[in-house]
Amino acid sequence: MVRFLFRRLLSIIPVLAIVSIIVFLALRLGPGDPAAILAGDSATPEMVAAMRAHLGLDQSLPQQFLHWVVQIAHGDLGRSITSNQPVTTLVASRLQPTLALAIATIIFSILVATPLGVLAAWRRGTWVDNLASGGAVIGFALPAFVTGYLLVFVFALKLQWLPVQGFVPLSEGFWPFGRHLVLPTLTLSTIYIALITRVTRASMLEILGEDFVRTARAKGLPERVVLFRHALGNSAIPILSVIGIGIALLLGGVVVTESVFSIPGLGRLTVEAVVARDYPVVQGIIILFSGVYVLINLAVDISYAIFDPRISY
Amino acid sequence: MSTVVANSTSFRSTVSIMRRHPGLVFGLVVVAAMVLLAIAAPWLHTLDPTLIRPRMRLKPPSSEFWFGTDASGRDLWSRIAYGSRISLIVGASVASASLVIGLVIGMIAGAIRKLDGIIMRIMDGVMAIPAILLAIMVVSLFGAALQTVIIAITLPEIPRVVRLTRSVVLTVRGEAYVEAAISMGTPTQILMIRHILPNILAPVIVQATFTASAAILIEASLSFLGIGTPSEIPSWGNIMADGRNYFQMAPQLIIAPGLLVALTVLAVNILGDGLRDLLDPRLAKSVGDAR
Numbered sequence: 001m002v003r004f005l006f007r008r009l010l011s012i013i014p015v016l017a018i019v020s021i022i023v024f025l026a027l028r029l030g031p032g033d034p035a036a037i038l039a040g041d042s043a044t045p046e047m048v049a050a051m052r053a054h055l056g057l058d059q060s061l062p063q064q065f066l067h068w069v070v071q072i073a074h075g076d077l078g079r080s081i082t083s084n085q086p087v088t089t090l091v092a093s094r095l096q097p098t099l100a101l102a103i104a105t106i107i108f109s110i111l112v113a114t115p116l117g118v119l120a121a122w123r124r125g126t127w128v129d130n131l132a133s134g135g136a137v138i139g140f141a142l143p144a145f146v147t148g149y150l151l152v153f154v155f156a157l158k159l160q161w162l163p164v165q166g167f168v169p170l171s172e173g174f175w176p177f178g179r180h181l182v183l184p185t186l187t188l189s190t191i192y193i194a195l196i197t198r199v200t201r202a203s204m205l206e207i208l209g210e211d212f213v214r215t216a217r218a219k220g221l222p223e224r225v226v227l228f229r230h231a232l233g234n235s236a237i238p239i240l241s242v243i244g245i246g247i248a249l250l251l252g253g254v255v256v257t258e259s260v261f262s263i264p265g266l267g268r269l270t271v272e273a274v275v276a277r278d279y280p281v282v283q284g285i286i287i288l289f290s291g292v293y294v295l296i297n298l299a300v301d302i303s304y305a306i307f308d309p310r311i312s313y
Numbered sequence: 314m315s316t317v318v319a320n321s322t323s324f325r326s327t328v329s330i331m332r333r334h335p336g337l338v339f340g341l342v343v344v345a346a347m348v349l350l351a352i353a354a355p356w357l358h359t360l361d362p363t364l365i366r367p368r369m370r371l372k373p374p375s376s377e378f379w380f381g382t383d384a385s386g387r388d389l390w391s392r393i394a395y396g397s398r399i400s401l402i403v404g405a406s407v408a409s410a411s412l413v414i415g416l417v418i419g420m421i422a423g424a425i426r427k428l429d430g431i432i433m434r435i436m437d438g439v440m441a442i443p444a445i446l447l448a449i450m451v452v453s454l455f456g457a458a459l460q461t462v463i464i465a466i467t468l469p470e471i472p473r474v475v476r477l478t479r480s481v482v483l484t485v486r487g488e489a490y491v492e493a494a495i496s497m498g499t500p501t502q503i504l505m506i507r508h509i510l511p512n513i514l515a516p517v518i519v520q521a522t523f524t525a526s527a528a529i530l531i532e533a534s535l536s537f538l539g540i541g542t543p544s545e546i547p548s549w550g551n552i553m554a555d556g557r558n559y560f561q562m563a564p565q566l567i568i569a570p571g572l573l574v575a576l577t578v579l580a581v582n583i584l585g586d587g588l589r590d591l592l593d594p595r596l597a598k599s600v601g602d603a604r
Contacts, residue, residue, distance in 0.1 A: 018438025026450055137586075141579035143530055145537050145553060146571035153564055252445035256534050270446070274453040274540050282453050290442045 008301055012294050019290045020072070024065050027279050077284035082276050087284035090269060097167045098254055098265035100177075104185040105250060106243070109192040114239065116193075117200025118227055121208060132197055139194030144253050148187040148260035155183060165262040188257045192246055199242040203235035210234075237304055244300035251289045334591055340584025347577055351397040359391035362547045374565070383552070383566055384559050392547040393570055399548035400529045400577060403463055407528035408521040410467045415474020416517060420505055422475060423482025433479070436472035444469035448531055449540060457543050466531050470524045477520055481513045515592040522585030526578045533574045549574050 035052035036043070043051070052058050056067055071078070077087035120132035156164040162183055168176040207213065208231055216226045258267035266285060273281035331338050350357070358379065366386030374381045380389035422432040439447070444466075451465035485491055491508050499507075535541030536550025544551055549570040556566025 014434045015437045015441050018435055019441050022438060022442070023450070026454055137583065138579060141526070141582055142575050143533060143571065143578070145534070145567070146575050149560060149564070149567045149571060152560070153568070157561060157564075248440075248443040251443045252534075255445055255449070256537065259538055270449060271538050271540065274449055277453065279453070282450055286442060286446050286450055289446055293443065294441050 004305055005302060008298060012298055015294055016291065019294075020069060020287065021065070023283050023286055024068055027283055028061065028064065072287065077287065078280040080273075080281050081278045087281050090281060091266065091284065091288060094264060094266050094269045096169060096265075097263045098258070098267060100170070100181060101184055101188060101254060101257065101263065101265065102250060104181055105188045105192060108185055109189045109196055110243065112189070113193045113196035114200050114232070117197045117239075118204055118232055120197065120201040121204035122227060124205065129201075133201065136194040136197045136201075139190045140198075142190050144187050144191070144256040145260055147190045148183070148257060151183045151186055152260075165260075167261075167263045167265070184257050184261045184263060187260065188250065188253050191249055191253060195242055195246050195249070196239065200235065200239050203238040204231055207231045207234050240300050240303060244297040247293050247296050251293060330591065334587045336583040337587030337591060340580045340582075340587055343576060343580030344584060347397055347401060347580075350394055351401050354391075354394040354398065357394055359394050360388045362387065362391040362395040363545065364388075373563075380565055380569055381563060383555055383563075385555075389552070389566065389569065392552050393549070393573065396547045396549045396552055396570065397573070397577075399459070399542055399546060400532065400574070402459075403466065403532040403542075404525035404529040404577075404581070406463045407466045407470060408525035410463070411470040411474055411524050412517060412521045414467070415471045416478050416510075416513065418471070419475040419478025420482055420509065420513075423479040423486070423509075424501055424505060429479075432475070436475050439469060440472045442469065444527070445531055445534060448535060449538075452535060452540055457541060459542055459546070462532060462535060462541050465535075466528045470527065473524070474517060474520055477516055478513055481516060482509055485509050485512045519585055519589045519592060522581055522588060526581035526585070529574065529581070530578050 035057055036048050039048045039051040049058075056064055059067070075088060077091070079086055080090055083090070116132050120129040123129050152164055155162045163180055166180055168180050170177045213226060213231055216230045217223070221230075254265065255267035255270055257263070258265045259271060262268075266289075270282065270285050272278075273285070364387060366382065368386065370382065370384055370386045372382040372386075380393065383389055383392070418432060418436075422429045442450075447469045448462075448465040451468060452461055455461045455465075485508070491504070494504055494508055532541055532548070533550035533553070536548050537553045539554050541550055542548045544554070552570045553567045556563065556570075560567055
């Protein structure tokens with residue numbers, strides 16, 4: 001177990017290294033001289049050269065890369081070109097809305113999708129299954145901007161139950177915070193629910209055909225226990241891994257959803273930074289999101305080993 | 314695969330295939346309709362999609378403007394009809410580019426042991442960056458042009474084709490006929506093209522349909538965010554981006570192109586599911602599950 005943990009931990013190093021090389025190269029080889037941008041429009045060539053030396057851009061690429069990686073390892077993601085604030089400060093100031101949205105979406109999706117998938121597999125071929133499976137196919141194709149605006153149209157403009165857009169921090173009370181989060185969460189959940197429902201149904205179908213399920217039923221266990229303890233417990237691994245892989249979709253969806261609902265989170269920050277060509281901010285956010293994605297999948301992998309005694313490494 | 318091709322020559326079995334795979338038919342019909350819309354856009358009661366009419370801002374649907382006009386007085390129906398071209402071009406280009414590049418890299422990884430490790434680590438790294446973010450990074454560096462958008466969306470899709478190709482190569486390489494070919498001294502290139510490529514095509518073509526739908530979705534998302542296809546070109550995402558500030562007055566500016574994106578993505582996905590069931594039911598697990 002300890003050896004497995006160690007090996008799995010080591011395995012994320014090459015992935016993170018490749019991610020940082022890609023992001024680093026993209027920025028250094030891309031057009032535009034960061035030194036010239038930072039020095040300003042009225043800078044003389046000498047000033048640009050001084051700025052280049054100051055930023056370490058006169059060193060060789062591998063040297064620059066090492067320098068940059070050491071910086072990141074110290075939690076320094078560089079400074080924004082437009083506001084001159086540290087990227088970490090900018091990210092921290094936008095973290096709460098994104099975190100709230102992502103956590104609400106993950107919890108809501110799992111709560112809806114797992115029972116739905118179990119039900120669809122249990123009642124295979126009935127209208128319940130058709131509805132759940134068909135809904136999953138449609139949900140998978142619905143872009144966040146379509147779901148988002150349809151929800152706004154119905155629940156905010158016509159029924160006026162919920163606010164159209166915006167975000168209220170938790171410090172201003174749970175009720176306004178929650179009300180503003182409902183529609184974005186529903187929007188972002190659509191694709192995630194579709195994904196989890198599909199995988200839950202598929203792996204439950206497989207497990208429900210196994211001998212031990214027949215045995216459990218034959219010895220007179222209540223169907224509820226058979227379904228949720230025996231069958232769902234044994235389909236946990238594919239479900240967990242799709243929840244982990246789906247985080248990539250979620251992080252991408254955050255960008256669009258925050259834009260639809262004017263939520264001042266990391267997704268909006270990304271778009272603002274791209275429009276302003278603020279490369280260090282774009283770079284920092286991508287490193288952060290990819291790191292989170294890799295770590296969540298690491299956690300998922302480790303959780304298999306903890307929850308499933310059959311897996312020994 | 315060969316039986317399918319042989320059967321499909323007769324009309325009756327074509328009908329029976331269509332009956333057994335209704336999704337395939339639905340997908341094909343919708344995709345064909347979209348292609349028709351894209352090609353025939355100039356003759357489908359459309360006007361100049363970029364013509365600005367300051368006196369005709371935000372008009373409701375009428376016989377002249379089927380879907381009404383946008384905030385600059387441009388005809389929404391014409392913009393949507395012409396916009397289908399961008400979605401189809403992006404979907405088709407990204408699917409074929411990632412298919413070809415992914416096939417080549419995947420076959421190299423599967424065939425040459427020395428390169429396998431390094432290639433697959435690079436692919437893992439690319440896949441660790443969420444697709445839209447990688448596309449956003451590329452677009453932010455090289456600016457918005459249609460070619461840039463296509464490259465930006467292709468990049469994150471390549472690793473999926475590589476992984477799939479490599480896994481098929483590794484499976485096929487153990488087959489007796491391949492070992493026989495190797496023992497007869499068949500050069501690697503010929504081995505790849507004659508014996509391995511035919512086995513990879515079916516799963517990779519299925520993957521390509523899923524890639525196309527993902528590409529259409531990402532292009533629309535990027536354009537919706539205002540960082541995709543240049544705003545002067547009518548694309549579904551751009552129409553939505555332009556309509557955002559007028560959603561309360563004219564919801565059709567977003568709902569109409571949005572639903573078309575959804576319908577196209579849905580149809581291409583269902584087409585992919587149908588192709589997968591038709592070409593190889595065993596694939597159901599390995600392709601297109603979690604993208």
